Amino acid sequence: LNQERLKEFEPVFYPRSIAVVGVSRKVKRGGTAFLEGFLKAGFKGKLYAVSPAGGEVLGLKIYPNLRSIPEPVDYALLSIPRSAILDTIDDCAAKGVKAAHLFTAGFSETGDEEARDLEREMVRRARMGGVRLIGPNCIGVYSPRNLMPYGPMEHLLREAGSVAFVSQSGGQGENILIEGMRRGLKVGKGVSFGNGADLDSPDFLEYLAVDPETEVIGAYLEGVKDGRRLFRALREAARAKPVVMWKGGRTGAGARTATSHTGSLAGSDIIWDTLLKQTGAAKAESFEELFDTLLAFQNLPRLNHSDIALIGGLFDGAGGWSVAASDTCVAQGLSVPPFSDETRRQLEAIIPPVGTILRNPIDTGGAFIRVPLSDMEIPRRLFEVIVAELDTNIVLLIEPVGMARGYIASMEVLHALNELVIDFHRRKPFVIVSPPGLAEAERMDVERRFADAGLPVYPTVERAAKAMANVARYWKFRDEIEESDEGTGAA
Amino acid sequence: LNQERLKEFEPVFYPRSIAVVGVSRKVKRGGTAFLEGFLKAGFKGKLYAVSPAGGEVLGLKIYPNLRSIPEPVDYALLSIPRSAILDTIDDCAAKGVKAAHLFTAGFSETGDEEARDLEREMVRRARMGGVRLIGPNCIGVYSPRNLMPYGPMEHLLREAGSVAFVSQSGGQGENILIEGMRRGLKVGKGVSFGNGADLDSPDFLEYLAVDPETEVIGAYLEGVKDGRRLFRALREAARAKPVVMWKGGRTGAGARTATSHTGSLAGSDIIWDTLLKQTGAAKAESFEELFDTLLAFQNLPRLNHSDIALIGGLFDGAGGWSVAASDTCVAQGLSVPPFSDETRRQLEAIIPPVGTILRNPIDTGGAFIRVPLSDMEIPRRLFEVIVAELDTNIVLLIEPVGMARGYIASMEVLHALNELVIDFHRRKPFVIVSPPGLAEAERMDVERRFADAGLPVYPTVERAAKAMANVARYWKFRDEIEESDEGTGAA
Secondary structure, three states: HHHHHHHHHHHHHHOEEEOOOOOOOOOOOOOHHHHHHHHOOOOOOOOEEEOOOOEEOOEEEEEHHHOOOOOOEEEEEEOHHHHHHHHHHHHHHHHOOEEEEEEEOHHHHOOHHHHHHHHHHHHOOOOOOOOOOEEOOOOEEEEEOOEEEEEHHHHOHHHHOOOOEEEEHHHHHHHHHHHHHHHHOOOEEEEEEOOOOOHHHHHHHHHHHHHHOOOOOEEEEEOOOHHHHHHHHHHHHHHOOOOOEEEEOHHHHHHHHHHHHHHHOOOHHHHHHHHHHOOOOOOOOOOOHHHHHHHHHHHHOOOOOEEEEEEOOOOOOOOOOHHHHHHHHOOOOOOOOOOOHHHHHHHHHHOOOOEEEEEEOOOOOOOOOOOOOOOOOHHHHHHHHHHHHOOOOOOEEEEHHHHHOOOOOOHHHHHHHHHHHHHHOOOOOEEEEEEOOOOOHHHHHHHHHHHHHHOOOEEOHHHHHHHHHHHHHHHHHHHHHHHHHEEEEOO | OOOHHHHHHHHOOOOHHHHHHHOOOOOOOOOOHHHHHHHHHHOOOEEEEEEEOOOOOEEEEEOOOOOOOEEEEEEEEEOOOHHHHHHHHHHHHHHHEEEEEEOOOHHHHHHOOOHHHHHHHHHHHHHHOOOOEOOHHHOOOEHHOOOOOOOHHHOOOOOOOOEEEEEEHHHHHHHHHHHHHHOOOOOOEEOOOOOOHHHHHOHHHHHHHHHOOOOEEEEOOOOOOOHHHHHHHHHHHHHHHEEEEEOOOOOHHHHHHHHHHHHOOOHHHHHHHHHHHOOOOOEOOHHHHHHHHHHHHHHHOOOOOOOOEEEEOOOOOOOOOOHHHHHHHHHHHEEEEOOOOOHHHHHHHOOOOOOOOOOEEEEEEOOOOOOOOOOHHHHHHHHHHHHHHHOOEEEEOOOOHHHHOOOOOOHHHHHHHHHHHHHHOOOOOOOOOOOOOHHHHHHHHHHHHHOOOOOOOOOOOHHHHHHHHHHHHHHHHHHHHHHHHHHHEEE
C-alpha cells in the first residue's frame, strides 16, 4: 500500500518532464514566469513550452498543444483561460500526463454556480483520464530535490530538508519558505493546492505520512470536503511523524474570507479542535505558531517530558526576563522545576549567589560582563552543570543581543559564548530567544549562526514556549499510543 | 490634593540637584557609571560626587559626605555598601534630600531576615527624616525632560513623550526604552523601583494619574505590599487615562523567581485578574503585549467601537494573510464586519472582483504589481473608499515588505504607497503589520518611517490584534463609567 502511494505521487514531486501550457512570447507573467522559474532553478528533467501561438520562448520551441510534444510528459502546468480548461484536461489524458497543476483561478472560489460546475466536470474528466489534479487556483508543488521551485519563485529554492508543508494558500506556503530561509527551516517538499478539487489535503497527508524523505509535516487548511477522510489521514500521519496544523477560517469573518479565497466551507472551530485533539496533531493558531513549532520539531530530539532549564540572563540587564520567562513557559504547559540541591551547590561554586538567581531560572546577574575572550572557563563550567541536570531536557537561553552589546566586552565575546552554547547543544538541546533590540544587524548574524548549527531561535519567550510545549505534548501523545499499542500487542 | 502629589514627586522627576553617593576614582561601575550617565546626558541641574575617599572624579570634586556639600541637594543616588546605608539615610535627612534612589541591592530580595530588618529600619529612618526612597535594588528614575537618563544608560535617552512606565524590574524598563527607540514609543517618565520598600507601585500610579505630562501608563509589577491601595490607585489611574499592566510571577515558577528578584510575594493569578478587570486597567500577559498596547494607546485616538477594516494584501502573494488575519482579529475580540453594498460597489469600480477579495478583508490580488511611480491614482481611490467606510474605525494594513520586494516595481513604489497610507492615517488611523522577511534592512526603513509618522507597526497580526483589542476594551470601559457617572450626576 505504502509503495503504491509513493509511486502515485512520484509524478507530482519527481516528474521527469514538465510541460508548461500557456506561455507567451510577450508577457512575462503566468506560464512564462513558471517556465522561467524552472529554467533558472535548473530543473534537470525535460521542459516543454505549449501555446497555440507557436514560436519560441526563453530558448525553447513552443508546441501548439500537449499532443504535439514528441516525448512523454509526466507533469503539466496549466496557466490558461478557463474556457480552454476542459480541452486541455482531455489533452493531458490523451498525452498520458500523470499530474496537472492548475495555476488558473476563477472556479469554485468565485461562488459562481457555473464556475463550480466547470470545476466538477474538469475533475470528472481528469479522473477518467488518469490525470491527478493539483488546484485549481494555486501555486502548486515545491520539490527542491528535483529542482522544482515554488511556483515562479526560484529565488526561494533552498537545500532540501525533512520538513514538508501542505497549504491551501499559496501565500502561506511562501511565508514558510521565506521564514525558513531566515531561520533555518529546511523544507524538502511543499504543495499549495488551492481549491483542492481533486488531490486534497487528505491525499497529500496520506502520502507524506509514508514518505521516507519527510520527518515533520506542517499543514495550513481553510476547509475540507471530506471530514472523515481528513480525520483518518491526520491520525495516520500523526502516528507516524509530527504533524502541525493551522486552520484558517476559524471565525465568522475568517470563514467568509476563506470561501472567497479557496472556495472552502470552513466548518466550526470546535469540530476542528476536537479533530486535532483526537488525531494527535499539534494545533497552531497562527502562522507564527505553525512555523515556530515546525522549527522546534526539526531541531529538537524526541522529548520524554516537558521540564526545561531556563537561563534568563547571561548579561547584566537581562535579568528582568527571568520572572516573565518562567511565567510564560509555565502558562504554555512547560515546567521549570527548581534545580536539585546538588546542582545549586555546584552553581554557587561558580557564580556568587548575591545579585543572581540560581534556582532555575538562572540569572547570572552580569557575571559575564567584560569577561575576556581568553576566559571562557566560567561560562563553560556553568553550562557543564546545567546540561548535567538530569531533570530537565531542554535549555532555554534568552540572549538579548541588542542589550548585551552595552554590557559585554565585545561582539567577539558574545560569539565565543555562542560557540560554547552550540558545543553544549550536542549534549542537551538549547532553544534560543533573541528579542529584537538595538543591534539588529549583529542580532541577525547571531541568529544565522545558531540556525546554521541547528538551534531554533525565537523572537519572544512566548513563541519559544508555545513551540516547545507543542513538541512536548506531541511526544507525550506518541508515548501514550505506543504504550497502548504494546499493551494490545500491536506493532 | 493633586497639586500636593505633583509637588511631592517634583524632586523625584525634576530634581534641580543630584548627589551621587558612592563614586570611585578607579572603578567605572556603580555610582561612577551613574554620574557619568548624568554628565553625558547633559543633566542641567547641579551634580555632586560623594565618597569618603575624596579627590576628584570626571572633573568633579568628590565630597566626603552629603553634609559637606555647600548647596541644597534634592535627590541622592546611593550606590554604597549595605553597611553604610543607615548612616547615609540619616545624612540624607540632615541634608534635606527629598528623594533617595538606592541602587544598592542585598535587602529583602535575598530572603535573609537580617537584610529584611535592615530594609525596614532604613525606611523608618527615611520617613522620619522626610526622605522618600526609590528602591532598593533598582535602576531608578528616567526623566528625559529633565535630562535624567535611565540609570547609567544615557544612550537610551530620547525625546520625551506622553507614555510613562512603572517597573519593578530594571530590565523590563530598559526593554521598553530599547523597543521604544525602534518603534517610536515616546516615554516621558519612567521608574524602576525594585523592592519598593518606601515608594511603591501605588505611589507612582497615584502620581502619574494626575501628572499632566502623562497620557498613558504602563506597569510591570511582580508583587505588592498593600493590595487594597494598589486596587484604589489602579482604579483611579484607569479612570483618568489608559493603564496597561503586566504582572510577573503569575505562576509557581515565576513567583519563586520574583521572590529572588525583588523580594515580592506574588499573589494568586486569579486575584490579579479580578483586580485588573475591576479597575479597568488593560491586562498584558507578556512584555510584547505590554509594549504593543502602550504603542497602540499612544498612536490611536479614542475608539468608540472595535470594528476594523482589514487590508490583507496590497501585493500579490500577500493574499494568504486575509483569512488568517480575519480569524486572528476576531479571536482577539475585534470585529471585521462585511462592507456595506455601497462600499463594495465603489471598490469593484476600482479593482476587478476576480482574484480579489473586496468584502473586508480586502485583498487586491496583486492590483499594485508593477504600478508605476507616477500612477498612485488607483491606490489613492482605494484608500479613499476604505477610510470613508463609516462602520470601521481602524484600518489594519498588512505590508510584507520582504515579500513585496519580489512583486512590486521598486522600493520607490512601496515608499510612495506608504506615504499615501501616512496621508490617509490623518483621516482614519492605520495600524501596520510588517512581518520579517527577505529584506530586513528595507523593512526596518519602512518601519522607521511609519513610526516617525505616528503609525504603530507590529511584527505579527496577532500582536497588532491584541493591542487594538486592549485599546478598544479600555475605551468601552471608559464609555461605560462615564455614562454611569452622568447617570448618578457625578462629574
